[in-house]
Amino acid sequence: MTAETYSSKAVDRSRLHNRLRAMVTQENLITIVVALIVAGAVLVPLMVLFVSSFKVLDPSGWDTTWGFGNYVTMFTDRIIPKAFVNTLIISSGSTILATLLGVSLAWINARTNCPGRSYLEPYNLIPFFLSPFVGAIAWHNLGEPQTGLLNNLARAVFGIEGAIINIDNIWGVIWVTGIFFAPLVYLFVVGSLRRMDPSLEDSARTTGAGLIRTTMTVTLPLVMPGILSGAIIVFVTSAGEFGVPFKLSAPYGWETLTTQIFSKAVGDDANHYMGAAMSMALGVITVFLIWVQQRYIAPRSFTTVTGKGFRPNVLDLGPWRWVAFGYNIFFILVAVVLPIVCLIIVSLHPVWTGKIVVADMTTINYVKTLMWWHPEAISAATNGIGNSLILAFGGASISMVLALVISYMIHRTKGFGVRMLDFLSMVPIGFPGIVLAMGVLVTYIQTPIYATLWILMLAYITRFFPYGQRNISSIMLAISEELDQSSRMAGASWFTTLRRITIPLLKPGLFAGWILLFIIFLRELSISIILFTTGTETLSVGVYYLTNFENEPLTSALSMAQTVMLLIAIYAFRRLAGREALTA
Amino acid sequence: MNTQEDTGAYLEVQNLVKYFGNDRAVDDISFAVPKGAFLTLLGPSGCGKTTTLMSVAGLHSIDGGRIRVGDVVYTSPSEGLFLPPEKRDIGMVFQSYAIWPHMTVAKNVSYPLEIRKVNQSEIDDRVNEVLALVGLTAETDKLATNLSGGQQQRASLARAIVAKPRLLLFDEPLSNLDLKLREQMRVELKRIQNEVGITAIYVTHDQSEALVMSDEIIVMSKGKIEQRGGPLEIYSRPVNEYVSNFIGVANLLKAKVRDTNGSGQGVVEVSQDGQTMTVPCQMGPGIGAGDDAVLSVRPENVHAVRESNGGNIVEGEVTNAIFLGNYVDCRVKWGSFEWKVIAHPRTRLKAGEKVFLEFDPEHTLAVQP
Numbered sequence: 001m002t003a004e005t006y007s008s009k010a011v012d013r014s015r016l017h018n019r020l021r022a023m024v025t026q027e028n029l030i031t032i033v034v035a036l037i038v039a040g041a042v043l044v045p046l047m048v049l050f051v052s053s054f055k056v057l058d059p060s061g062w063d064t065t066w067g068f069g070n071y072v073t074m075f076t077d078r079i080i081p082k083a084f085v086n087t088l089i090i091s092s093g094s095t096i097l098a099t100l101l102g103v104s105l106a107w108i109n110a111r112t113n114c115p116g117r118s119y120l121e122p123y124n125l126i127p128f129f130l131s132p133f134v135g136a137i138a139w140h141n142l143g144e145p146q147t148g149l150l151n152n153l154a155r156a157v158f159g160i161e162g163a164i165i166n167i168d169n170i171w172g173v174i175w176v177t178g179i180f181f182a183p184l185v186y187l188f189v190v191g192s193l194r195r196m197d198p199s200l201e202d203s204a205r206t207t208g209a210g211l212i213r214t215t216m217t218v219t220l221p222l223v224m225p226g227i228l229s230g231a232i233i234v235f236v237t238s239a240g241e242f243g244v245p246f247k248l249s250a251p252y253g254w255e256t257l258t259t260q261i262f263s264k265a266v267g268d269d270a271n272h273y274m275g276a277a278m279s280m281a282l283g284v285i286t287v288f289l290i291w292v293q294q295r296y297i298a299p300r301s302f303t304t305v306t307g308k309g310f311r312p313n314v315l316d317l318g319p320w321r322w323v324a325f326g327y328n329i330f331f332i333l334v335a336v337v338l339p340i341v342c343l344i345i346v347s348l349h350p351v352w353t354g355k356i357v358v359a360d361m362t363t364i365n366y367v368k369t370l371m372w373w374h375p376e377a378i379s380a381a382t383n384g385i386g387n388s389l390i391l392a393f394g395g396a397s398i399s400m401v402l403a404l405v406i407s408y409m410i411h412r413t414k415g416f417g418v419r420m421l422d423f424l425s426m427v428p429i430g431f432p433g434i435v436l437a438m439g440v441l442v443t444y445i446q447t448p449i450y451a452t453l454w455i456l457m458l459a460y461i462t463r464f465f466p467y468g469q470r471n472i473s474s475i476m477l478a479i480s481e482e483l484d485q486s487s488r489m490a491g492a493s494w495f496t497t498l499r500r501i502t503i504p505l506l507k508p509g510l511f512a513g514w515i516l517l518f519i520i521f522l523r524e525l526s527i528s529i530i531l532f533t534t535g536t537e538t539l540s541v542g543v544y545y546l547t548n549f550e551n552e553p554l555t556s557a558l559s560m561a562q563t564v565m566l567l568i569a570i571y572a573f574r575r576l577a578g579r580e581a582l583t584a
Numbered sequence: 585m586n587t588q589e590d591t592g593a594y595l596e597v598q599n600l601v602k603y604f605g606n607d608r609a610v611d612d613i614s615f616a617v618p619k620g621a622f623l624t625l626l627g628p629s630g631c632g633k634t635t636t637l638m639s640v641a642g643l644h645s646i647d648g649g650r651i652r653v654g655d656v657v658y659t660s661p662s663e664g665l666f667l668p669p670e671k672r673d674i675g676m677v678f679q680s681y682a683i684w685p686h687m688t689v690a691k692n693v694s695y696p697l698e699i700r701k702v703n704q705s706e707i708d709d710r711v712n713e714v715l716a717l718v719g720l721t722a723e724t725d726k727l728a729t730n731l732s733g734g735q736q737q738r739a740s741l742a743r744a745i746v747a748k749p750r751l752l753l754f755d756e757p758l759s760n761l762d763l764k765l766r767e768q769m770r771v772e773l774k775r776i777q778n779e780v781g782i783t784a785i786y787v788t789h790d791q792s793e794a795l796v797m798s799d800e801i802i803v804m805s806k807g808k809i810e811q812r813g814g815p816l817e818i819y820s821r822p823v824n825e826y827v828s829n830f831i832g833v834a835n836l837l838k839a840k841v842r843d844t845n846g847s848g849q850g851v852v853e854v855s856q857d858g859q860t861m862t863v864p865c866q867m868g869p870g871i872g873a874g875d876d877a878v879l880s881v882r883p884e885n886v887h888a889v890r891e892s893n894g895g896n897i898v899e900g901e902v903t904n905a906i907f908l909g910n911y912v913d914c915r916v917k918w919g920s921f922e923w924k925v926i927a928h929p930r931t932r933l934k935a936g937e938k939v940f941l942e943f944d945p946e947h948t949l950a951v952q953p
Binding site: 016017025480482483485486487488489490491492493494496500501504505 | 641642643664668669670671672673674675676678679680681682684685686695696699700740743744747753
């Protein structure tokens with residue numbers, strides 16, 4: 001009897017042992033570790049942000065009490081309600097502008113015989129990769145009433161008084177944000193336009209519908225999910241955009257939510273709890289919109305489902321094709337060429353008065369911002385270059401490793417926690433960088449990583465790894481799971497399979513994702529501006545420092561340096577990822 | 585104890601259960617396969633055949649039961665045992681072939697050997713040997729993406745057998761090929777399996793594939809085994825309506841068993857729109873006098889004649905007769921039932937003619953509904 005009990009216990013124990021051993025696999029261990037890291041990185045700052053928003057700073061500035069005071073202040077404050085309204089106006093305005101530009105340009109490029117359209121496409125997309133903040137700086141120098149280059153040219157050429165344009169207001173913000181985010185809509189729409197099965201339209205034509213009717217009843221409804229998705233993304237991105245309103249409207253009395261959050265994060269007016277509450281308010285709006293987009297609009301993209309390599313119908317515009325061509329050239333001119341030319345001109349002057357003086361031209365601004373060994377070097381600028389390169393290389397690499405593991409888990413394993421992980425890697429997309437940065441700030445301000453590059457790295461990766469993950473996921477979905485399974489059947493372990501089969505197959509996607517993140521990190525502003533301290537400035541923070549405390553020529557010089565670095569990265573991206581990487 | 589020598593079973597699946605959510609995808613099935621045999625799991629999509637195969641492969645866990653090959657237990661949840669797929673020593677041919685596009689044919693095929701740390705000269709020998717066996721010697725250094733569908737299929741097979749695994753699994757490998765190639769590859773696959781002498785499990789929904797290739801067929805539906813047997817047995821003696829209907833073509837009529845003689849013969853009564861016929865026939869397993877049954881007659885076992893001469897007689901009208909060269913495919917209306925009849929071209933049956941149908945009791949079967 002005792003012996004029997006004993007032996008059955010021993011069997012139980014070995015059964016448990018076996019079961020545990022079956023669970024401890026390379027696959028499960030890595031899954032759990034990554035899930036915990038992601039959950040911690042994504043959820044902790046947001047939860048701390050939420051909790052902090054209910055702490056009210058008392059007038060002495062030393063003690064806090066719990067309550068809804070911060071949220072009440074948002075409605076009673078002198079500035080914040082106006083900032084709310086301004087944010088909504090700017091987001092709506094730039095969404096309308098970007099959608100009109102994006103859809104029309106996509107249609108011209110995908111479906112008409114506009115001359116040279118295959119050459120125009122890459123230039124249409126360039127603003128997507130450049131910094132809107134730098135765009136705002138350039139447009140300030142183009143359209144400022146007194147010193148704006150365009151206004152001065154108009155005065156000189158046409159002999160008019162005053163200014164033809166004034167960019168320093170809420171409409172200027174809408175203009176710059178709109179033209180810089182137009183490529184977002186373009187990218188959402190051009191794919192479905194290009195891959196649309198021509199028989200869908202042809203069959204409408206055979207039933208007797210004319211061209212316009214077919215466009216309105218077949219083409220447009222088919223592309224509508226893409227347009228709506230693009231519009232929502234633009235709205236959300238504009239609402240979270242800091243650099244453009246900071247440069248063009250805040251100094252002239254049009255505060256936005258982001259510029260207000262910034263003023264609560266650093267400086268004389270700082271109140272992290274108030275900043276947390278405002279971040280929550282902004283975050284709730286953006287999360288809701290992204291949720292609607294992901295849940296209801298993205299699944300309705302019809303054409304991606306049937307998409308095969310069709311040759312879409314191309315519309316002969318007749319003489320109008322030259323109008324379309326001119327329109328496209330105009331877009332590239334205002335979005336890419338004019339800003340860059342203006343940056344170069346301004347950066348070559350010792351001081352900028354709005355007039356080009358060839359005799360005064362100098363390279364001193366580049367010396368001061370780029371040559372860190374030079375005695376007159378400005379450390380905020382030179383630090384920024386070094387730090388941003390470190391963050392971009394390191395951050396992009398870590399993000400892609402994380403993205404690879406997460407995509408693998410979501411698409412290749414069926415274990416627990418996978419849906420949770422899918423959700424977690426969606427969450428950061430819903431929050432503007434500045435909101436997440438506020439969360440990271442209140443969470444880590446008392447830890448040793450505060451005031452180091454690590455906190456920036458952490459926030460960058462947390463906010464942007466989902467982009468890399470999406471990049472890999474889309475390729476992984478296209479690669480049959482049987483390719484992995486057959487490696488396991490051939491006797492290779494999970495890790496060997498990853499190394500020898502999965503990663504080599506994903507290589508193009510990994511490279512494209514890496515460069516995309518590299519570009520994003522190299523120009524990142526709204527996270528950096530909340531989390532930087534002296535010594536950990538980034539490139540965009542350097543630009544911010546120069547525009548705030550130095551002069552326009554120095555600002556333009558560093559902006560130009562950043563733009564050149566970004567253009568090189570874009571070139572590499574196109575070489576590696578191929579023409580179809582973004583638009584397909 | 586039950587060793588493989590005792591039972592003659594090389595692969596043994598006992599009481600396999602697999603849930604997907606609340607669905608019992610595989611519902612308590614057991615079967616055993618002797619060494620070197622070719623077993624086919626046959627059924628429509630969703631019947632659990634692929635799930636069974638994946639359970640053997642270890643590509644997912646199972647919720648109950650035990651799978652053993654030779655003296656190695658692959659998986660047994662009650663004992664907490666789960667051997668990861670790479671430790672099972674299995675070769676598998678997938679539906680999509682799963683030829684790695686970033687490697688050459690030779691690299692694809694040598695991969696299992698590299699994983700097993702076989703030395704390079706032996707790898708070369710084995711790869712050449714197996715590529716010769718599947719007829720891909722000329723394609724050795726091509727990138728996998730430059731192969732045709734049939735060639736990818738061969739490469740996939742070569743990769744599956746190169747390491748001489750314990751077991752060879754096929755997951756609908758021919759379903760992506762065109763008809764002609766499919767028919768050719770059936771014979772080829774079977775030949776190679778025979779030559780290598782490896783135990784194989786083959787999953788398909790194509791009954792003719794199953795009939796041509798298998799030593800044994802398991803017909804599945806809704807996660808359960810409907811019937812198991814050799815191709816001829818499954819075809820000529822289906823045990824129930826489902827199998828009769830799934831394999832080949834059959835005339836199926838609701839019937840009532842009148843009488844059985846205890847040695848496998850009996851008489852059933854079929855009523856159709858007020859007409860009744862009494863049919864002597866073979867009795868399938870599990871039915872006795874008074875039971876509901878289904879009468880199953882293959883079209884080629886129905887003889888249509890113009891003049892009555894006794895026997896099993898039904899009088900009907902030819903509604904359609906399609907001449908197909910070596911036979912005539914006829915439909916004969918009997919009340920609201922339409923008989924499918926295969927007639928010899930010599931009979932020259934025409935639509936509109938009155939005919940009598942005759943069934944040979946040897947080839948007429950009453951089965952479970």
